[in-house]
Amino acid sequence: MAPKGPFKLVTVNTAPDRARRLIGIVVEDMASRxxxxxAGNAESIEEVQSVVEEHKPDLLFTASMWTPEEATEIISIAKGVVxxxxxxxxxxxxxxxxxxxxxVDYILKHLPALLN
Structure with a gap:
């Protein structure tokens, strides 16, 4: 069976290099499914709208440096665009x-339910 997707992902992470590295591991591990x-990363809440407008992602991750309130705000901004x-x-x-x-373990454990 062919993998589902492609899913275009935008991350919201103040450490973009770390985001790319960790997402790379996840992408490789899940490639068969x-x-x-x-597609891109927003380094601040202020960048979310423009990055989402530019890339029109299917999927958005908020990193663990954001409080639940900040993550909710980020998601609200992003869903205003997509x-x-x-x-x-x-x-x-x-x-x-x-x-x-x-x-990585958390993403691998929880992401498939969202994408299926």
Missing amino acids: FTIVH PDLKTFSLPQGLQVQGGPDAV
């Missing part, structure tokens, strides 16, 4: 508490 293309956008928020502090492996 899903085709995910990391109303049927699928969104995925990492729990606040996950990167700090568990490191990059915890982030």
Whole structure:
């Protein structure tokens, strides 16, 4: 069976290099089931609208540095541009508490349900 997708992904992360690296691991691990293309990253809440307008993603991730309130604001802004956008928020502090492996594991565990 062919992988589902492609899904165009935008991340919202103040550390864009880390976002690209971790998403690269996820994309590679899930390649047999899903085709995910990391199209762009917004480094701040202020950048979300323009990045989403530019890339028109299918999927948006908020990183674990954002509070639940900030993640809600980011999602609201993004859905104002792409109303049927699928969104995925990492729990606040996950990167700090568990490191990059915890982030990758969390995404691999929870993302398939969103994409299926």
